[in-house]
Amino acid sequence: MQANHLLFTLKLAFRGAVIWAIEAAGFSLLTRVLRGVEMADWQTAVIAVLVIGTLNALVRPAVLLLAQNLGLAVFGLTALVLNALIVLLAALLLPGFAVDSLWTALLLAFGLAVINTIFTGLLGINDDDSFYRNVIRWLERRRVPTPDLDAPGTVLIQIDGLAEPILRGEIDAGHMPTLARWLAAGSHRLDRWECDVPSMTTSGQSGILYGNNANIPAFRWYEKASARLIVSNHPRDAALIDQRQATDHGLLRANGSSVGNILTGGAGHCVVTMSRLESESGRLTASARDLYDYFVNPYNLYRGIAAMVWELAIEQWQRVRQRVRDVRPRMFRGGSYPFVRAVTGVLLRDITTWTLIADMFAGRRIAYADYLGYDEVAHHAGPATPDARGMLRKLDGQLHQLENAARGAPRRYRFVVLSDHGQSSGATFRQRYGLTLDQLVAQLMHPGQTVRSTGGSGEGGGQLNALLADIVDVGGIVARGVRRLVGHIHRAQAVEGATASESRQQVEQADVIVCASGNLALVYFARHPGRLSLEAITAISPGLIAGLLAHPGIGFLLVHSERSGGPLVLGREGTRDLTSDTVSGADPLAPFSMNTAGFLRRLSSYSNVGDIVVNSLLDPETAQVAAFEELIGCHGGAGGLQTTPFVLYPAEWGAPPGPIVGAEHLHAFLSAHTPAVGTFP
Numbered sequence: 001m002q003a004n005h006l007l008f009t010l011k012l013a014f015r016g017a018v019i020w021a022i023e024a025a026g027f028s029l030l031t032r033v034l035r036g037v038e039m040a041d042w043q044t045a046v047i048a049v050l051v052i053g054t055l056n057a058l059v060r061p062a063v064l065l066l067a068q069n070l071g072l073a074v075f076g077l078t079a080l081v082l083n084a085l086i087v088l089l090a091a092l093l094l095p096g097f098a099v100d101s102l103w104t105a106l107l108l109a110f111g112l113a114v115i116n117t118i119f120t121g122l123l124g125i126n127d128d129d130s131f132y133r134n135v136i137r138w139l140e141r142r143r144v145p146t147p148d149l150d151a152p153g154t155v156l157i158q159i160d161g162l163a164e165p166i167l168r169g170e171i172d173a174g175h176m177p178t179l180a181r182w183l184a185a186g187s188h189r190l191d192r193w194e195c196d197v198p199s200m201t202t203s204g205q206s207g208i209l210y211g212n213n214a215n216i217p218a219f220r221w222y223e224k225a226s227a228r229l230i231v232s233n234h235p236r237d238a239a240l241i242d243q244r245q246a247t248d249h250g251l252l253r254a255n256g257s258s259v260g261n262i263l264t265g266g267a268g269h270c271v272v273t274m275s276r277l278e279s280e281s282g283r284l285t286a287s288a289r290d291l292y293d294y295f296v297n298p299y300n301l302y303r304g305i306a307a308m309v310w311e312l313a314i315e316q317w318q319r320v321r322q323r324v325r326d327v328r329p330r331m332f333r334g335g336s337y338p339f340v341r342a343v344t345g346v347l348l349r350d351i352t353t354w355t356l357i358a359d360m361f362a363g364r365r366i367a368y369a370d371y372l373g374y375d376e377v378a379h380h381a382g383p384a385t386p387d388a389r390g391m392l393r394k395l396d397g398q399l400h401q402l403e404n405a406a407r408g409a410p411r412r413y414r415f416v417v418l419s420d421h422g423q424s425s426g427a428t429f430r431q432r433y434g435l436t437l438d439q440l441v442a443q444l445m446h447p448g449q450t451v452r453s454t455g456g457s458g459e460g461g462g463q464l465n466a467l468l469a470d471i472v473d474v475g476g477i478v479a480r481g482v483r484r485l486v487g488h489i490h491r492a493q494a495v496e497g498a499t500a501s502e503s504r505q506q507v508e509q510a511d512v513i514v515c516a517s518g519n520l521a522l523v524y525f526a527r528h529p530g531r532l533s534l535e536a537i538t539a540i541s542p543g544l545i546a547g548l549l550a551h552p553g554i555g556f557l558l559v560h561s562e563r564s565g566g567p568l569v570l571g572r573e574g575t576r577d578l579t580s581d582t583v584s585g586a587d588p589l590a591p592f593s594m595n596t597a598g599f600l601r602r603l604s605s606y607s608n609v610g611d612i613v614v615n616s617l618l619d620p621e622t623a624q625v626a627a628f629e630e631l632i633g634c635h636g637g638a639g640g641l642q643t644t645p646f647v648l649y650p651a652e653w654g655a656p657p658g659p660i661v662g663a664e665h666l667h668a669f670l671s672a673h674t675p676a677v678g679t680f681p
Contacts, residue, residue, distance in 0.1 A: 040096030161375030163422025204420030207663020209265030424640025518636025522610025
């Protein structure tokens, strides 16, 4: 035991000495480049680095502990400026070292962080045994629930939107060495499971976390009874969904943590979880304490900023490369997307990893976290492109960090890596046919009927919009800068961001509402209560159903028929009665999974499902679909890889008894092997 402690101390001292040397050299270089910095000699630079490091170690943790009560925006600003203030303080204390302004000190601190990141990365030095990681370990161990530390803990990591064939291809190609090592060692098994239709995060997470994903018909839908549009990545809507879906067997109810998810899963500890981001009054409820573990390291925020700038540059390069190579399909990759990519792919990713590490140091029984970066890039570049796959290689590094950190946790941890759905690709409906689905519906309706649509640009903007709205509320020069970035927008629009092609108010006042979720769309006759039957729709708008079926971009329609007494799937050349499971003519579900009929039968039973459910075409040769949103990588409906997620789990659990079909089924399997013991049917 003493030998291990001595070895750890020597390792920490050696690490500190190497970083000291790197930063001293970098410091000398920066003082020559930056105007406003004076340094007597190189010996002063060496001492200055030691003084700055000591002040960071002694002052920073205490100041941030005090700043936790000042609100998230002020806390983040304090963390950003504190590095510069410490540089100024070092200049006051050390003869021969002078800095002329706060701005110069900020640039100097930023430059040190970048140099530290580059050279420690080249030398293979990570944060696993850093001073600040040990500060977190000490703080969190004070909260450890000592009675049950013999029981293993579970960390579940969701890679949003990743299909099993794409993951397996990356592992086989050697691009995800951590997962490859787990599989080669026999510690884990990798299986494909089939998610429900709708194939999207809200339904998937509700099923996985609560064992209940009923009455979630899409990522966004309209509820006739309340005349309200529901959007899953709107915090207040997410809170409503969470409240409705919660069960007494939530996966995270036993000392659990929810990180970066839409729903809480019964967890008492939630960090950047959509349903907990806002209060009923609309104020941001995210706690600065939740982010302390990330911000206590003086390099993390600056590293994150530098990495986000680099990610923006990578995005511009990849965008140009797609155009030069004339990659098809492709889409517009401007607007807010590059910034959302940078935030989800860097900042939220790193915050999630540090939070999970803190959860393990605190001895939590179970944690579930969602990494959004791959899903966001796949939406805009395509799920199988090098652009999207590159995000997976970076995520593998996060898994390696988690694995290393788990060795210092007070209990043994098992890792589960899974996805909530996959993604299918293809040119969008508008790209193929020159009009959107709502425009097609409007053409087929009687004149004078207002038709409005709501769609999105991805899931990752929800947390970013809520955080930006909080900064705007604080006021001051930072708020003014944010307003210039996002435009002078109303708070509600700031939270929803650019997810709606029309404003919420316009959509809710329309006669016919088209809610798009990938290549699935729900069509509502908003002025008619209850779900309209096929016969009623035909009476109201005689040419609508026939016109939709005649369009080459439509694969099938799901409607309720009074005549047959249940749900029907309508295709151009045939019909499938889902009650009797009989087919007339050509089976419209023949190109799809054998489980699609069951998913659609259940979807049709939801009280809030559209009067018409529309699924796009499925190309039988390429397995491409046509999203009703402007996303070339999409999910929400049936067809392609969007319904083929994966689960990688400890081999000691044994294989599930048969294929896992549906998120509720996956919940049962996970519950059987996690602290809140359940049964697997």
